Amino acid sequence: MTKFNLQRVRLNQGGYTDTGQYFGIGMPLYEYRAEFPPTYRHVMFYPCDAEVTETNVTTDKDGNLHCPTCGHRVRKEYSDVCDYVRAYSRDDAKSVVAAMYPDATFYR
Ligand SMILES: [Zn+2]
Numbered sequence: 476m477t478k479f480n481l482q483r484v485r486l487n488q489g490g491y492t493d494t495g496q497y498f499g500i501g502m503p504l505y506e507y508r509a510e511f512p513p514t515y516r517h518v519m520f521y522p523c524d525a526e527v528t529e530t531n532v533t534t535d536k537d538g539n540l541h542c543p544t545c546g547h548r549v550r551k552e553y554s555d556v557c558d559y560v561r562a563y564s565r566d567d568a569k570s571v572v573a574a575m576y577p578d579a580t581f582y583r
Contacts, residue, residue: 479580481565484559502561507556507572513554515527515551518547522547523545
């Protein structure tokens with residue numbers, strides 16, 4: 476289950492946000508963001524099948540990350556999401572996000 480933060484972004488009459496980012500005028504704009512757990516990917520060309528996670532990844536004395544099964548190096552990758560959607564309403568925006576992330580739930 477992925478919990479999203481969804482909030483309306485105010486645009487001025489020129490279609491700019493408070494911070495000067497341009498989106499243009501039109502339907503209400505919503506920002507959605509979520510943090511996903513980091514994933515670990517084998518650096519070697521032919522990886523083993525082991526699933527490397529936050530709990531089983533091993534770290535050597537130099538701070539490098541390794542697969543607990545084959546011992547090869549793995550790379551930590553973040554996949555946080557932050558994007559924008561135009562929608563008539565907050566519920567509409569939720570539907571759009573839920574279509575892309577079927578397990579999405581929302582704060583508030
Ligand atoms: Zn491995």
